[in-house]
Amino acid sequence: MTVPTQKPARKLTMQQRYAALTHDLDWDPTYVAEEEIYPFTTFEGIKVHDWSKWEDPFRLTVEAYNKYQAEKDRRLYAVLDGFAQSQGQLSLTEGRYMNAMKIFLQGIPSGEYQAHRNFSHLARYFNGPGARFASLCQSMDELRHAQTEIHTLSHYNKYFGGMHDWNKMSDRVWYLSVPKSFFDDAGTAGPFEWLIAIGFSFEYLLTNLLFVPFMSGAAFNGDLPTMTFGFSAQSDESRHMTLGLEGIKFMLEQDEDNLPIVQAWLDKWFWRGYRLIALVAGMMDYMLPKRVMSWKEAFELYFEEQMLNGLFKDLEYYGIKPPRHVQWAIDEKEILSHQVYWVLYQFSHAAAFTTTIPNEEDQAWLESAYPETWPVFKSVVWDKAQRVVDSGGRYFNPGLPQLCQICQIPMGFTEPGNPLVQCQRHSIYEGERYDFCSDGCQWIFDREPEKYVQAWLPVHQIYQGNCGGPTLPDVAVWYGLEPGDAGEYIGSMDHQDWLKWHASSIKEG
Amino acid sequence: MQFELRTQVIEPRRKTFSNLVRRYGDRPASRYEEGSVDIQATENFHYRPLWAPDKELYDPTYTAFRLTDPYSFLDPRQLYYAPYVQSRAASGEAFSKSLDYVDSRGLLTKLPDGWAAIVGELLLPLRHYEAGAELISIEGSRFAYGTTIDQACTYAAFDRIGNAQSLSRVGIVFNDGHAHALAEAKEKWLDDPALQGLRRLIEELLIERDYAKELIALDLCDQLLYAVLYTHLDEAALMGGAGAYSLIAQHFSTWFLDQRRWIDQLVKVWFADPEFAETNKAAFNDVLDRRWSQIVEAVTDYSAALDSRVDTGAVAATSANAAAVAARLGELGLTVPGGK
Ligand SMILES: [Fe+2]
Ligand SMILES: [Fe+2]
Numbered sequence: 001m002t003v004p005t006q007k008p009a010r011k012l013t014m015q016q017r018y019a020a021l022t023h024d025l026d027w028d029p030t031y032v033a034e035e036e037i038y039p040f041t042t043f044e045g046i047k048v049h050d051w052s053k054w055e056d057p058f059r060l061t062v063e064a065y066n067k068y069q070a071e072k073d074r075r076l077y078a079v080l081d082g083f084a085q086s087q088g089q090l091s092l093t094e095g096r097y098m099n100a101m102k103i104f105l106q107g108i109p110s111g112e113y114q115a116h117r118n119f120s121h122l123a124r125y126f127n128g129p130g131a132r133f134a135s136l137c138q139s140m141d142e143l144r145h146a147q148t149e150i151h152t153l154s155h156y157n158k159y160f161g162g163m164h165d166w167n168k169m170s171d172r173v174w175y176l177s178v179p180k181s182f183f184d185d186a187g188t189a190g191p192f193e194w195l196i197a198i199g200f201s202f203e204y205l206l207t208n209l210l211f212v213p214f215m216s217g218a219a220f221n222g223d224l225p226t227m228t229f230g231f232s233a234q235s236d237e238s239r240h241m242t243l244g245l246e247g248i249k250f251m252l253e254q255d256e257d258n259l260p261i262v263q264a265w266l267d268k269w270f271w272r273g274y275r276l277i278a279l280v281a282g283m284m285d286y287m288l289p290k291r292v293m294s295w296k297e298a299f300e301l302y303f304e305e306q307m308l309n310g311l312f313k314d315l316e317y318y319g320i321k322p323p324r325h326v327q328w329a330i331d332e333k334e335i336l337s338h339q340v341y342w343v344l345y346q347f348s349h350a351a352a353f354t355t356t357i358p359n360e361e362d363q364a365w366l367e368s369a370y371p372e373t374w375p376v377f378k379s380v381v382w383d384k385a386q387r388v389v390d391s392g393g394r395y396f397n398p399g400l401p402q403l404c405q406i407c408q409i410p411m412g413f414t415e416p417g418n419p420l421v422q423c424q425r426h427s428i429y430e431g432e433r434y435d436f437c438s439d440g441c442q443w444i445f446d447r448e449p450e451k452y453v454q455a456w457l458p459v460h461q462i463y464q465g466n467c468g469g470p471t472l473p474d475v476a477v478w479y480g481l482e483p484g485d486a487g488e489y490i491g492s493m494d495h496q497d498w499l500k501w502h503a504s505s506i507k508e509g
Numbered sequence: 510m511q512f513e514l515r516t517q518v519i520e521p522r523r524k525t526f527s528n529l530v531r532r533y534g535d536r537p538a539s540r541y542e543e544g545s546v547d548i549q550a551t552e553n554f555h556y557r558p559l560w561a562p563d564k565e566l567y568d569p570t571y572t573a574f575r576l577t578d579p580y581s582f583l584d585p586r587q588l589y590y591a592p593y594v595q596s597r598a599a600s601g602e603a604f605s606k607s608l609d610y611v612d613s614r615g616l617l618t619k620l621p622d623g624w625a626a627i628v629g630e631l632l633l634p635l636r637h638y639e640a641g642a643e644l645i646s647i648e649g650s651r652f653a654y655g656t657t658i659d660q661a662c663t664y665a666a667f668d669r670i671g672n673a674q675s676l677s678r679v680g681i682v683f684n685d686g687h688a689h690a691l692a693e694a695k696e697k698w699l700d701d702p703a704l705q706g707l708r709r710l711i712e713e714l715l716i717e718r719d720y721a722k723e724l725i726a727l728d729l730c731d732q733l734l735y736a737v738l739y740t741h742l743d744e745a746a747l748m749g750g751a752g753a754y755s756l757i758a759q760h761f762s763t764w765f766l767d768q769r770r771w772i773d774q775l776v777k778v779w780f781a782d783p784e785f786a787e788t789n790k791a792a793f794n795d796v797l798d799r800r801w802s803q804i805v806e807a808v809t810d811y812s813a814a815l816d817s818r819v820d821t822g823a824v825a826a827t828s829a830n831a832a833a834v835a836a837r838l839g840e841l842g843l844t845v846p847g848g849k
Contacts, residue, residue: 011686020681020688021674025640027699031712040560062671063601070598073591087519113548113656117567120650120663129640133670136647140667143660144590147544154543158521165527167547177555184555187566456553480527501519 018059023052026129038127044190046262047255051128054250057242058134065137069144072232076148079228084155093221094289095160095498096489099353101226102162103283104214105153106352107179109146110170114183115198116142122191131250134243138199141236152229160494162352165480169352172467173479174458175279175344177408181455182276186269188451192251193265199244201269204311207237208302210277213284216292252318259319268447270323271440275407282340285366286358294369295337304330325440331416334370338377343412345385346397350472352481354489357385373419380420394488400459405434405452406441413437429453532580541587546580548656571652572721573792575785579655582778584771593664597671604675604760608682616753617683623819624751625683631814632738633680633694634704639673641711645727648720661771662724668764679757703814706807707734710800725793726800728772729834733808735765736830737815737823745821780841794844801846805831 012020029037041048060068082088092098119139126132150166157163170176186197202210215230217223248266251258281295293301312322341355348355358366363382366374388395401410415421425442426435429449436442445452461467468478476486484493523530525538528547554565569575576582588596611617620628646669649662677691684690698704710730714723739762746754779789808831812823835845 012681012688016688017681020691021677024688024691024695025636025670025673025677027637027695029712029715030699031709032716036716037712043560062597062667062674063605066594066597066601066671069594070591073594077591090519109548110550114550116663117549117651117659120647120659120666123666124644124647124651132644136643136666136670139647139650139663140590143663146548147540147590150544150548151540154525154540157526158523159519161522163526164523167526167528171550171552177553180550180553181555184566188556188558190559451556451559454556456555461553482527484522497522 014059018056018061021061022056022133023129034127038125040125040191041127044192044261046192046251046258048127048251049254051126051131053253054128054130055246056130056134057246058137058239060137060239065140068235069140072235073144073148076228076232077151080151080155080225083225088222088224089156089159090501091222095494096287096354096356097221097223097289098156098160098494099162099355099489100214100217100283100287101153101156101223102160102353103279103287104226105149105157105163105166106169106173106176107279109149110167110176111179111183112142112146112149114187116140116146118183118187118194118198121187122194125191131247134246138240138243141240144236145233148229148232152225155225159497161482161484161492162354162486164482165352168480172458173352174347174403175351175409177456177458178276178279181408182272185272185451195244195247196251196262196265197269197272199240200248201244201266202273203237203240204244205270205303205307206273206277207241208306209298210280211237212302213280213292213295213298217284217288217290220290220292221288248315248320249318252320256319263320264447266320267324268444271325271329271438271444272407274329275404275409275437275441278336278340278407278409281337282344285337285369286341286344286362287355291365291369296333296369299329299333324443325438328416328438328440332413334373335377335414335419338370338373338381339412339414340409342377342381343401343410346395347401347410349396349487350476350479350481352479352485354487354492354494356489357382357389376419396487400462402435403457403459404437404441405455405457406436406444408455408457409437411435411437539587540591541584541589544589545584545657545660549654549659567654569654571654572719573795574721574779574789576655576778576782577784580657581782582655582657582661582775584657584661585774586767586770588664589660597668600760600764601671607756607760608675608678611753611756612682615685616756617679618685620751620753621749621819624746624749624754626818627742627815628679628683628754629690629694630697630701631703631811631818633676633683633690634698634701635707635734635738636673636676636680636691637695637698638707638711638734639669639676641715642727642731643667643669643673645711645714645720645723649724652720658775661775662720665768665771668768672761672764675760701814703810706803706810710803710807722792722796724772725776725796726804729796729801730804730808731765731768732834733804733827733830734811735762737808737812737827739765741823741826742815742821745819749819749821776841790842797838797843797845801835805847 028034035042116139119135119142122135123132123139126135153163170180186194189197211230215227218226218230248262251262284291284298285295308322308326312320344351344353345355363378385395401412403410411422411424413423415423423438424435425439426433427442427445427449432453434445434453436445458467462475468474489495524535526543529538529542532546533542549567551567554567558564558566564571569579617628643666646662646666650659650666653659653662680691680694681688698708707730710726714726717723739758743755743758743762746752746758776793779793780786782789808827809824812827815821815823835847838845
């Protein structure tokens with residue numbers, strides 16, 4: 001055996017080495033035409049002249065990826081196991097906190113999963129190997145998120161209502177058609193639109209508004225598993241943000257004809273995403289027993305300051321303007337969460353979560369967070385709801401709401417500047433009337449009516465008899481609702497269990 | 510309020526999610542099951558894909574292979590994301606150790622001439638084969654119906670791009686830190702007649718638009734290729750003074766054993782389906798009809814090239830492997846062209 005001689009310095013730079021391991025694996029086909037292998041990258045009108053100009057948003061080899069991710073998951077699952085063993089759910093702030101997590105489980109993992117499948121679509125069908133590999137990594141990450149979220153909430157499912165049939169519910173229940181139609185919309189679009197819709201608009205523009213409330217809400221309310229999941233997903237998220245940013249820059253740099261297409265997608269997907277996270281607004285201001293910040297503050301910090309005053313200043317260089325209808329969102333920031341939660345409250349007899357009137361402590365917080373709008377809402381809405389409770393009842397809306405054809409949220413948003421007048425827009429397409437909650441949703445419809453007339457609107461479907469039967473109990477069975485899932489929180493199974501668990505622990509203590 | 514945690518037993522309301530109770534009864538579920546079964550949406554899709562207006566977003570008819578219940582396929586390895594990356598982190602570390610060992614002793618740069626030719630001209634070009642295999646596998650990740658099949662395809666895709674990267678790293682070590690061995694290998698992949706059967710196969714599969722047919726054809730080719738290149742040559746390398754080759758090859762044959770487990774199970778489930786067993790056999794026969802001779806020819810050409818560098822009887826081995834694979838397929842009730 002020879003003694004190893006001193007090795008000469010490595011001849012490849014890190015960048016060359018990375019290229020050798022990724023981009024260089026690609027070749028130009030000769031037995032079939034390239035357009036046949038990648039048939040979906042032309043119909044959207046995006047012009048790409050040189051895929052080699054794609055700059056890797058991150059440089060991760062498969063080996064490094066597996067190593068980092070394995071370590072992260074080892075730590076995350078150790079926390080989940082420990083929490084389950086120690087009955088950690090007992091140290092949540094309150095049982096009603098779980099309602100936020102029910103919405104999370106019903107709405108988010110199915111979205112993560114859709115992201116996984118559709119990033120696989122990009123990983124297969126983008127012509128450029130750099131874009132494909134970055135998409136492949138994100139596809140893997142999104143599968144991770146779906147599964148780690150399910151595993152994180154699996155323990156709670158054993159002790160609380162509303163979570164047990166999340167996958168069936170996300171295909172069927174009325175408010176879950178909001179996230180489902182959002183991801184269906186993006187997934188049925190072409191690969192470039194997906195990248196703007198999810199990679200950029202969702203993962204970059206709005207991701208902090210979605211995740212920070214859930215994760216810091218978890219931290220403030222004793223939910224260690226969800227908090228740990230959130231931190232663990234964060235390093236994936238930062239890769240996703242750089243992919244989204246590279247995606248938009250790449251399209252804009254390839255051809256100036258791409259600008260109007262990208263701008264229109266950005267306009268559409270900002271509004272689509274913003275309406276989707278309206279559910280988060282209602283959740284964070286009303287469903288967390290302990291709040292971190294209000295929706296308004298989060299919107300100002302994560303959107304107005306970081307995106308409008310930060311990112312969009314950089315994108316000006318490419319001719320990109322802030323999203324159309326952004327002013328409408330700004331104008332809504334003081335009323336959005338009130339309106340959304342009031343919808344959830346009225347219809348929670350047909351939902352897989354429970355709601356309740358904000359208690360005194362909640363009301364004091366709402367008053368301080370929304371000094372202008374809370375008192376109005378309180379008198380218009382909650383004082384009445386309280387009177388019903390005081391007389392031994394509970395107000396549920398006996399009808400079925402009308403849904404916006406685009407965002408599918410019940411029509412309950414108001415005219416800009418006039419929070420007491422409901423906003424309603426409509427368009428006529430092929431002789432049929434379609435209704436919208438806002439200018440933003442109407443604008444989206446008018447661009448692609450042939451797509452949006454296809455929407456599976458839960459309320460229409462109930463009327464057409466496609467949801468288990470004509471009465472609410474029939475629909476509830478078809479939704480998979482069980483006793484304890486829906487309705488008022490006070491006196492619910494979750495509430496009673498919570499009191500029982502803590503009564504016995506106080507007794508023993 | 511603070512609560513002291515007691516040893517009190519709180520009776521859980523349920524053991525797992527309702528879909529799993531409906532399927533498997535009221536028992537605790539594994540993390541594989543909770544994270545893999547019934548995850549994909551199956552109904553009430555909102556819009557048709559712009560790029561496939563005749564299909565739903567997730568649609569069983571993206572392939573000719575069908576299952577009455579997509580979740581009759583469960584990965585026998587029970588791999589969900591966390592154990593997947595953990596197992597691959599471990600095998601990746603093992604591969605790196607082998608490669609470092611080989612590198613620190615210069616074993617790949619000192620291979621006997623014939624073995625050096627095999628590595629440089631025939632092994633390294635297969636990093637492109639692996640990259641193509643990744644594209645085929647990731648198509649399943651998008652188009653498979655049901656999460657369990659999607660998931661197995663996804664990991665296979667990640668494995669294969671990993672294999673491509675591992676082979677590239679072998680090339681860099683082989684070339685003592687440079688990349689021109691990789692550049693030369695790429696030229697071989699593009700031009701060397703011995704590799705054109707394989708390249709043509711991959712390119713033609715990539716335009717099939719039926720992920721499962723692509724996957725099966727690829728797997729048939731893998732079975733012959735891995736057998737000769739990593740198993741057959743492994744033994745010959747040990748005898749022929751090319752221990753470094755053997756060290757590297759073992760990682761690939763170990764991976765392929767793992768890959769076989771889920772694909773064999775998938776085929777088994779296809780052929781046992783109460784409704785679609787015959788449909789699936791017909792689809793498999795269609796693949797055999799159109800691809801089997803092409804595959805045998807491609808791997809035979811490749812094996813002949815191996816024999817021309819070091820005569821290990823690779824062609825004979827491939828022919829024996831082909832006969833063995835054909836016999837196994839025959840036992841499954843399939844018709845292999847050539848009458849085997
Ligand atoms: Fe995610
Ligand atoms: Fe809307």
